Amino acid sequence: MSKISKVWSREILDSRGIPTLETAVMVDSGQIGVSAVPAGTSTGTHEALELRDTDNPRYLGKGVLKAVENVNTVLAQAVIGMDPQNQLEIDKKLVEIDGTENKSKYGANAISQSAAKCASLVVGKPLYAWIFDLASIGGITKTVKIPTPLLNMINGGLHGAGNLDFQEFWVIPASNKSFAEGLQMGVEIYLTIGENLARRGAIHSVGHEGGYAPNLFTNADAFEVFVESIKQTKYSMGRDIFLGLDVAANSFYKNGEYLIKDKSSAMEESALLEYYKSLKEQYQIAILEDAFQEDAWNGWKKLYAELGNSVLIVGDDLLVTNSKRVEKAIAEKACNGAVIKTNQIGTVSETLHVVKMVKDAGWKTVVSHRSGETNDGFVADLAVGIAADYVKFGAPARGERVAKYNRLTAIEYELSKSS
Numbered sequence: 258m259s260k261i262s263k264v265w266s267r268e269i270l271d272s273r274g275i276p277t278l279e280t281a282v283m284v285d286s287g288q289i290g291v292s293a294v295p296a297g298t299s300t301g302t303h304e305a306l307e308l309r310d311t312d313n314p315r316y317l318g319k320g321v322l323k324a325v326e327n328v329n330t331v332l333a334q335a336v337i338g339m340d341p342q343n344q345l346e347i348d349k350k351l352v353e354i355d356g357t358e359n360k361s362k363y364g365a366n367a368i369s370q371s372a373a374k375c376a377s378l379v380v381g382k383p384l385y386a387w388i389f390d391l392a393s394i395g396g397i398t399k400t401v402k403i404p405t406p407l408l409n410m411i412n413g414g415l416h417g418a419g420n421l422d423f424q425e426f427w428v429i430p431a432s433n434k435s436f437a438e439g440l441q442m443g444v445e446i447y448l449t450i451g452e453n454l455a456r457r458g459a460i461h462s463v464g465h466e467g468g469y470a471p472n473l474f475t476n477a478d479a480f481e482v483f484v485e486s487i488k489q490t491k492y493s494m495g496r497d498i499f500l501g502l503d504v505a506a507n508s509f510y511k512n513g514e515y516l517i518k519d520k521s522s523a524m525e526e527s528a529l530l531e532y533y534k535s536l537k538e539q540y541q542i543a544i545l546e547d548a549f550q551e552d553a554w555n556g557w558k559k560l561y562a563e564l565g566n567s568v569l570i571v572g573d574d575l576l577v578t579n580s581k582r583v584e585k586a587i588a589e590k591a592c593n594g595a596v597i598k599t600n601q602i603g604t605v606s607e608t609l610h611v612v613k614m615v616k617d618a619g620w621k622t623v624v625s626h627r628s629g630e631t632n633d634g635f636v637a638d639l640a641v642g643i644a645a646d647y648v649k650f651g652a653p654a655r656g657e658r659v660a661k662y663n664r665l666t667a668i669e670y671e672l673s674k675s676s
């Protein structure tokens with residue numbers, strides 16, 4: 258048995274220039290697993306806490322030296338001597354020692370992910386295969402699988418340039434396409450959209466996740482650009498390609514109403530639901546994430562009741578990879594898909610537990626990056642190891658986004674050689 262002999266962390270930068278942690282777990286046989294913590298911009302209020310040095314002016318109060326210190330002292334002491342293959346015990350220890358509902362005592366730290374990476378090196382398996390072993394012990398899946406990518410072409414909301422209200426506009430390759438085919442289709446459409454936006458004089462930047470952040474007039478205009486662009490490729494909407502949205506409705510919700518540029522006045526839940534129905538009819542929307550605010554349970558239930566048969570209704574800020582919130586959503590029939598983000602809950606084992614609940618309920622899984630990312634590809638291996646239905650890693654552009662897509666390409670190649 259290998260034993261964890263050393264754990265250390267340091268402050269690095271994420272893709273937004275904001276500090277985060279990179280943590281290493283080393284065993285006595287010398288292998289080192291290294292992993293980094295991503296961070297959100299449009300975080301749900303029920304997520305695990307990002308501990309930041311708010312009382313220290315360096316990095317405008319966004320430093321993470323306190324969290325680094327916590328890893329290097331108390332958390333390292335807690336896991337040193339443990340077997341990295343015993344993920345459940347390591348994670349139980351991390352949860353127990355923090356002791357708070359939202360990991361607010363010591364903050365997000367990536368020890369759990371780094372221990373999993375270290376274990377994969379010890380057993381001599383690729384990370385996705387080691388995660389698959391953990392997932393199959395838990396009865397989560399019987400096979401590995403490369404998920405379908407939700408490719409984020411246009412960034413609005415808190416990720417954009419302040420112009421569009423909806424956060425992520427996706428193209429979704431049909432599920433009968435291989436990952437390589439889907440990625441190629443996505444890139445061809447992404448580049449075509451870029452040309453069309455430039456021709457309209459509408460492109461002036463990209464957003465947090467590498468999608469264009471154009472100065473269009475309304476949210477529906479973004480879909481018009483999609484339709485125009487897809488027509489110029491050899492793919493057809495409704496057969497090869499579908500559209501989807503992460504609305505991230507928290508960001509335009511105020512006092513029970515939703516205000517978007519497409520409408521002259523703020524809408525109540527029922528009016529916004531009608532608007533989603535019309536978008537669905539017009540633009541073949543197949544997946545809708547966070548269509549209502551994170552605690553608007555009644556709106557979610559109505560949406561699911563009315564559209565759940567034909568559209569995948571996905572919760573992110575609603576669920577925050579938290580078993581209690583997922584349990585409630587299953588009982589209340591609020592959705593039928595869950596975004597899975599390890600850093601929302603803090604450890605790999607808690608993440609796997611939520612994945613099991615979600616799969617047992619017959620829902621779909623969407624394994625996701627964050628808007629503040631690093632080049633760590635952990636999330637790609639996680640998605641394959643748990644046989645997720647979908648991944649969202651942003652646009653097929655920008656280093657920290659393509660790091661994940663390229664990792665899936667490598668895994669797809671590896672799996673094709675071994676089958």
Ligand code: PGA
Nearest residue numbers: 296297298299300627628
């Ligand atoms: P975030 O956005 O990483 O800024 O939270 C991603 C998402 O909402 O899915």
Ligand code: ZN
Nearest residue numbers: 503547573574
């Ligand atoms: Zn989201």
